Amino acid sequence: MGDKPVWEQIGSSFIQHYYQLFDNDRTQLDTIYIDASCLTWEGQQFQGKAAIAEKLSSLPFQKIQHSITAQDHQPKPDSCIISMVVGQLKADEDPIMRFHQMFLLKNISDAWVCTNDMFRLALHNFG
């Protein structure tokens, strides 16, 4: 049971930490980004820890809950880790929506930070 590849362990720990922070106090998310980080949020680009933290803190909902349907992790040759998440979320009293998110993680000074983050709601409807 402890046989998961290390990149899966790191990726899944990060994922758990990220959504826990997001759902409980997303103002604390700045700790996982650095000045070189990029976020693409529903097609809009944000560059750097401050801009990213501001965007996430200012999202227009009070309550948010993420539920992960599936997560995948892969290593990159330069010791980065890529994680992809497919899930559902509920903001305030809005209907549950599906989302897709990708993180590129890098180890800097012994801490795993997110250098690239892309988020999309799955807003296509059937047909």
Place this chain on the structure above:
Amino acid sequence: MGDKPIWEQIGSSFIQHYYQLFDNDRTQLGAIYIDASCLTWEGQQFQGKAAIVEKLSSLPFQKIQHSITAQDHQPTPDSCISMVVGQLKADEDPIMGFHQMFLLKNINDAWVCTNDMFRLALHNFG
């Protein structure tokens, strides 16, 4: 109009090429992977061009059509990352949502895919 950042141009060209190959003759997808490529397909890992091509060629449908709802691209110091949200229809099956991510690297002047992750959007509401 020609002001798209270079990584968006590279990413969107790759995306278009990938799904065109996939929908028309996926046995030709080998050209975009290298021996160091990893594919995670619905949670299963495949390592290297040969294993990846075998997996994609042996997927159990005759006809497939992808439709892209949204694509996003970002640069990294040594690569481009692309994320796609879309829908697909295989044979006479119902249309399904999918999510895919590609990490692209320039090797000898060609953009190849070193990391690929695919998931169907199989959760239902609630």
